[in-house]
Amino acid sequence: MLSRVANTLYWMLRYVERADNMARLIDVNEQLLLDWERLDSERLRDFWMPIVWSAGDDSLYSELYGSGHSADVIRFLTDDRRNPNSIVSCLFQARENARTVRDQLSDELWEELNSLYLFLNSSEAERMLRDDPPKYYGLIRRSVFTFQGIASSTIDRGLGWDFMDLGRHLERADKTTRFLDISTFLPPSAPMAMHWNAIVKSCGAMGAYRALHAGMVEPRKVCELLIFSRTFPRSVRYCMSRVQQSLHAISGSLMGDYSDDAERITGRVMGQLNYGVVDEFLKEGLHEALDGLQTQFNTIGEEVFESYVLMPHVIATTHPSKQSTTTMRAWQYQQEQEQQ
Amino acid sequence: MNTLFDGYTPWAGYDEMFESDGSVRSCCQSLKNVFDGLSQKEFEERKAASDLYFLRQGITFNVYHDEKGTERIFPFDPVPRVLTAAEWEHLEAGLTQRIVALNLFLHDIYHEQHILNDGTIPRMYVDEAKNYRAAFRGMDVPKDIYIHICGSDLVRGADGQFYVLEDNGRCPSGASYLLENRNALKRAFPALFETSDVRPLDSYPRELLNMLRYISPVREGDPVCVLLTPGCHNSAYFEHCYLAREMGIPIVEGRDLVVVDHFVFMRTTKGLQRVDVIYRRIDDDFIDPVVFRKDSMLGVPGLMSAYRAGNVALANAVGTGVADDKVMYTFVPKMIQYYLGQDPILPNVETYLASEKQDLGYILDHLPELVVKAANESGGYGMLMGPSASKKEIEDFRAKLIEDPRNYIAQPVVSLSQSPTWTGEEMSGRHVDLRPYIIYGEDVKIVPGGLTRVALTKGSLVVNSSQGGGSKDTWVLRS
Structure with missing residues (x-):
């Protein structure tokens, strides 16, 4: 498979996953705020800004909106094309990726993503976001589910799939850590129980949580489920084990061994997750621990690119001109710009 | 019941579907029968379905200078253009x-x-x-x-x-439209293909x-x-x-x-x-x-x-x-x-070379009647349509011709044939051309038909998609 194609499939899934997670988060947060005492716009904003902070987009936000109202934050996260991590930006980017590798995708898969794109670009979408936000976010999430379903029933389980699955799970692991990290940024007055409820709901994990624990949602138990569960599909451990499987399927190297740094670091993270316990993890502080995971996820992403797209070991030794490498770097740089 | 072709007047030149006396050409009888069985509402619904097919498939082009990145489909007209086996x-x-x-x-x-x-x-x-x-x-x-x-x-x-x-011997484009036009027409009007013997593409x-x-x-x-x-x-x-x-x-x-x-x-x-x-x-x-x-x-x-x-x-x-x-x-x-050592089977359009002295004289004397084309442009660019050009455009081209005659040719205006085309309100004749795709490998292979391009503006002779043209499915009948 062409390196560029593999990279594009990988990013397509990351963008779809990113958009889906943001849609969940906003939807749940909106529902939640309805339950609370009436808040003025400024206090409301305090409950929206943590989402921006946890995504690391706060400087762009203040550049565009200053302090702004809660409605501005929602806009920024949802359909502001100037924010490369807004739902709409991510889906447009995913669709652009799909367009460039259209020949690799089933018609149905392309049509689903393209239809979502056409909808988001329509005046109908604008009206729906204004008049009926739950319907708007629900429609996006449903479409993403459909996309994932079509992908899993139409895409051949070869290299292309491995790169897609890798992108999906690396992004999902990262997003789960960011959901958890929102608690770091909430105002001290925030009712914590409700907040942890929201996190569990955003991950669609309420059913799984209830099956394990009766009573109130407790932060420690939420962390245990969302970080250490071996079986819950959005837990960090589950996602990273899928990342590990994909990496080994791609390289053909044995589990327990590694052929490049992406596999090595993934293996190290898996050791931490397979044999770690939640109390130990929380000892250094939740935020610090999550930050540590996110840094490793970033490195894994970079190393995948190095091994399969840039291939300095192949290109540098055989290709006299450096131009192609520079072009690829420039392109990757552009991709990175879009993801930060 | 009113039919879609009621009130359609074939053009005085060559109409692809109708004889000059208004009767339908025999090769188009069965397709006309199918369209005659549809009300305008049914027809429009089916046309909308084919438009949606193109949009969802992403068979679109970008509208430049549009920040929202609006995409448009290439207009597709459902009335096919028919060629007989002969x-x-x-x-x-x-x-x-x-x-x-x-x-x-x-x-x-x-x-x-x-x-x-x-x-x-x-x-x-x-x-x-x-x-x-x-x-x-x-x-x-x-x-x-x-x-x-x-x-x-x-x-x-x-x-x-x-x-x-x-x-077009460099990188001719459009073959995918030829194939997708057929797909779209088959989905929207399957009955057309049940009654006609059309060669597949x-x-x-x-x-x-x-x-x-x-x-x-x-x-x-x-x-x-x-x-x-x-x-x-x-x-x-x-x-x-x-x-x-x-x-x-x-x-x-x-x-x-x-x-x-x-x-x-x-x-x-x-x-x-x-x-x-x-x-x-x-x-x-x-x-x-x-x-x-x-x-x-x-x-x-x-x-x-x-x-x-x-x-x-x-x-x-x-x-x-x-x-x-x-x-x-x-x-x-x-x-x-x-x-x-053969005579050409398909003739060229009569052409004047601006670099030949005698021809240049003729061209300069007859600019308002001629089409002038730059030798190396395509897509309908770098062209003068004499009959519809303004005085200034004609004078601009006169200067160009004198300055760089090697780069220009001129042809009389060919009154392209017309084909009935849905305008959104009625069937009306529009000018069409035909671009077949020829593949030369071990043998020469030509997929039966080609891309029929249609100038959607009434009376216009410019069919290029970049200049507001659309396209049609092209049928070659088996017998």
Whole structure:
């Protein structure tokens, strides 16, 4: 498979996953705020800004909106094309990726993503976001589910799939850590129980949580489920084990061994997750621990690119001109710009 | 019940569907019957369904200077354009003759140049042609084929005769629309196909791939063919993807390829893989920054070194642009006589060369009646439509003609045939042309039909998609 194609499939899934997670988060947060005492716009904003902070987009936000109202934050996260991590930006980017590798995708898969794109670009979408936000976010999430379903029933389980699955799970692991990290940024007055409820709901994990624990949602138990569960599909451990499987399927190297740094670091993270316990993890502080995971996820992403797209070991030794490498770097740089 | 064609008046010239007395042509009777059975509402619903098909498939182009990135479909008219078996047989023979002669001509001018040496074609027309690549003279190309894929534009005049308007021998586009128009029409109006014996088109990708394999440099194993695209911002990107997928070959960008020791490789996740044949959809100018435009980011540095070494085949070959130069066009009938000893089956449109003194005089005296075209432009650009031009436009062209006569030709306005076209309110005649796609590999293969382009503005003769044209499905009947 062409390196560029593999990279594009990988990013397509990351963008779809990113958009889906943001849609969940906003939807749940909106529902939640309805339950609370009436808040003025400024206090409301305090409950929206943590989402921006946890995504690391706060400087762009203040550049565009200053302090702004809660409605501005929602806009920024949802359909502001100037924010490369807004739902709409991510889906447009995913669709652009799909367009460039259209020949690799089933018609149905392309049509689903393209239809979502056409909808988001329509005046109908604008009206729906204004008049009926739950319907708007629900429609996006449903479409993403459909996309994932079509992908899993139409895409051949070869290299292309491995790169897609890798992108999906690396992004999902990262997003789960960011959901958890929102608690770091909430105002001290925030009712914590409700907040942890929201996190569990955003991950669609309420059913799984209830099956394990009766009573109130407790932060420690939420962390245990969302970080250490071996079986819950959005837990960090589950996602990273899928990342590990994909990496080994791609390289053909044995589990327990590694052929490049992406596999090595993934293996190290898996050791931490397979044999770690939640109390130990929380000892250094939740935020610090999550930050540590996110840094490793970033490195894994970079190393995948190095091994399969840039291939300095192949290109540098055989290709006299450096131009192609520079072009690829420039392109990757552009991709990175879009993801930060 | 009112039918869709009530009130339709065939045009005084040649109407593709109706005789001049208003009766339907026998080849179109069964399709008219199907349309007659539909109410306007049903018809419009089905047309809307076919539009939606194009939109959802992403068969669209971007509207420039639109920040929202609005995409539009190429307008598709559901009333097909019909060619009888006999008409097609004639076109097929004429087009085959033409592509064979064009290839013999290219081989000749890139080798001994007999046709120039004996003065059949004045040497200066080749030497000064913008797309003649003198540096490639003496180089052999696989199987001596230069133009592997040709899209020739045909028009039907008021006399019912087909004429060749131009040959596109560089990177002709539009074949995917020909295939998708058929898909869209079949979905929206299946009944049309139940009652008519229309020849299918689905062999096109297969024939294309057969041709690519045929021209591969010989080596062990299956040849690796790729389609080289300028990238996803190119307006024909949909077509590149479509054809690559239908053929089952990788679509690559310049940055995916590297040249090592005069061999071409693509960068895959498993390392470098050798490439044998490139169906390139990038013009000569951009294909290799080492040899052609230095600023091109689209091409592959060193590709020409592999090409010259015979380690990779290109379709179409480098330097074919000299043959679809609009000046060279005028000499194609001579080429046919010269190389094949035959009379041309398909005539050219009468053409005046501005570089011939006598012709230039005629052109300058008759500008308001003529169409003037720049020799190396396409897509309906660089053109003067005399009858509809303003005084200023005519004077601008007069100056250009005097300054650079080699670069211009002029033709009388051909009153292109019309075909009934849905305007949104009624059926009304619109001018059409026809672009068949000719593949030259082991044999010459022409997919039955072609892309019928339609000028959607009433009375307009410009069918190019970049100038507001649409298209139709083209039928070739079995009998």
